[in-house]
Amino acid sequence: MTTTNTTRTVEFTPERLAQAKAVIAQYPAGKQKSALLPLLHILQEQEGWTSPEGMDYVADMLDIQPIEVYEVASFYTMYHLEPVGKHVIEYCRTGPCCLMGGEEVYAHLKQKLGVEAGQTTADGLFTVKEVECLAACGMGPVFQIREKYYMHLTNERVDEIIDELSK
Amino acid sequence: MGKKILTEHIDVPGIETFDVYRKQGGYTAVEKAIKTMTPEAVVEEVKKAGVRGRGGAGFPMGMKWSFLAKPEGVPRYLVCNADESEPGTFKDHYLMKNIPHLLIEGMIVSSFALGANTSFIYVRGELMYVIKILEKAIAEAKAAGFLGKNILGSGYDLELVVQPGGGAYICGEETALLESLEGKRGNPRNKPPFPAVKGLYQSPTVVNNVESIATTPWIMNNGGDAYAAIGIGRSTGTKLISASGHIKKPGVYEIELGVPVEEFIYSDEWCGGIRDGHHLKALVAGGSSVPILPAGLALKLANGEPRLMSYESLSEGGFQTGTMLGSGGFIVFDETACIVRNTWNFSRFYHHESCGQCSPCREGTGWMEKVLHRIEHGHGSLHDIDLLVDVARKIEGNTICPLGDAAAWPVASAIRHFREEFEWHITNPFEATQPGAVFRGEMALA
Ligand SMILES: Cc1cc2nc3c(=O)[nH]c(=O)nc-3n(C[C@H](O)[C@H](O)[C@H](O)COP(=O)(O)O)c2cc1C
Ligand code: SF4
Ligand code: FES
Secondary structure: OOOOOOOOOOOOOHHHHHHHHHHHOOOOOOOHHHHHHHHHHHHHHHHOOOOHHHHHHHHHHHOOOHHHHHHHHOOOOOOOOOOOOOEEEEEEOOHHHHHOOHHHHHHHHHHHHOOOOOOEOOOOOEEEEEEOOOOOHHHOOOEEEOOEEEOOOOHHHHHHHHHHHHO | OOOOOOOOOOOOOOOOOHHHHHHOOOOHHHHHHHHHOOHHHHHHHHHHHOOEOOOOOOOEHHHHHHOOOOOOOOOOEEEEEEOOOOOOOOHHHHHHHHOHHHHHHHHHHHHHHHOOOEEEEEEOHHHHHHHHHHHHHHHHHHHOOOOEOOHHHOOOOEEEEEEEOOOOHHHHOHHHHHHHHOOOOOOOOOOOOOOOOOOHHHOOEEEEEHHHHHOHHHHHHHOHHHHHOOEEOOEEOEEEEEEEEOEOOOEEEEEEOOOEHHHHHHOOOOOOOEOOOOOEEEEEOOOOOOOOEEHHHHHEOOOOOEOEOOHHHHHOOHHHHOOOOOOOEEEEEEOOOOHHHHHHHHHHHHHHHOOOOOHHHHHHHHHHHHHHHHHHOOOOOOHHHHHHHHHHHHHOOOOOOOHHHHHHHHHHHHHHHHHHHHHHHHHOHHHHOOOOOOOOOOOOOO
């Protein structure tokens, strides 16, 4: 995890703050820590990653220790602990997708972008991340960018998607 | 056509909206349960239906419900497991996305039966778009008076919370899920105490899979006996099967339990057969965790009788010649699939997803991945095969949660049935590492 010595602080936008408050209010009294995973999603949605300053802000909001936030963020695969590109391509590498040609399409994607897993393109547009089964195996090969699933991938389809998102 | 219970109306345009769902007879189960039945009577119907947990373990749902502790003054919780992360499984995704109100209706009926006033649907975080669909459905149901305070004037209150996960297969394990729902790392808990006694926030809790909960509206409307009349023997009702791999028509199919495996694979009603010009090599019938079977044993029991899509028939023969229905993640392999590569791939998955609490699982899954990687990449030795069997055996049964077993079984079964293929990789490293190279020798059929 990166530590920074800047004094930058993170705050939710008014809409996100309202959203966060509504989430916290869903749980029984005293159980506000249950809001941690949802709040980390809101943080990442706003900042692009779960920055240390952002995690400290979430800890404050839930009245828990910052370490309780870091240990959770680092356990789950969806939270980006480092800054990422504009589009994070979360590519399914698991068996059923591989049966549908997932490995070949993945090789093509990495070649097209000129990056390996975990890397970001020089222009900062794309980060490629390998993930496990996304519960869409019958529609494989599959990758996800934010909330959107891209399914039945082929080399041609990958080219189209990348070209579209590069515009 | 087989009987459809969950997906009968799934293709009706607009079924994701409250109005259309209601027009198709939706929410009558809530009216019937809340207005005319006691919670105990609802539990009784579910018991009679004999519906078994659809998340993988197959534990009878009604029985689980009747174990729920009911101490005075302590809240009880129902948590729906929508973590769906077992490779090969995508049925809950399909159901929630297309007919969200079926799950919401089931959650209301089930929460009423258990006396829960706050219930949770824990959805894997990657399915954020489905979470939004569910939240919209909940808002609609609430506006229509089926959720919130004093539902249908009965005095019964219920709030539903949809909770996103953060990306972790282990959070499908029910106690890890509860930890995660409390805002912690997804480390499975030691049992006992079981969730029925100390679950969410240390209160009595029932955890059920999406598909299990979605059976309850039909059971309310038609009765437990009618449900039990569908299916075969103790495998009552229907099951959603997520079919993937080398078949003509991958997708989610609702089958009446008891359909022959051969028919499910080859009939146009379901998988439509193996893709053109190829033939069946192997089958993983119930998600990546269950033992893999070679074609012969997938279609027929060791005694030559047809194998059926039921809990009993799929596990017939134990681990020697059988497998499990599991979550219904049905992964089909034709002769172009490399069993060694797939086994390595699954091992990498379990190693990646191990929470790391128990050393046999944390270390053992790492070992298996490493050894399989070297065999697959042409650096294995024949001794490695026995090493894998040994590591798998040492993990099995020695861990806090069943992820350890789930990691061991695919490896042990692949070696049991495809040992020759592993040997070929080791003794022909040059040939085996050519792109697309696959062992084409005589396939072990038993
Ligand atoms: C590693 C692991 C992962 C699991 N993943 C899931 C899952 O994604 N969905 C699910 O419903 N059950 C899953 N289970 C099973 C649950 O622990 C639990 O048995 C189930 O949710 C109970 O619901 P049911 O009786 O309705 O099936 C998993 C179990 C283990 C050990
Ligand atoms: S068996 Fe594996 S996943 Fe389960 S608790 Fe132990 S280390 Fe964690
Ligand atoms: S294996 Fe890729 S979505 Fe399941």
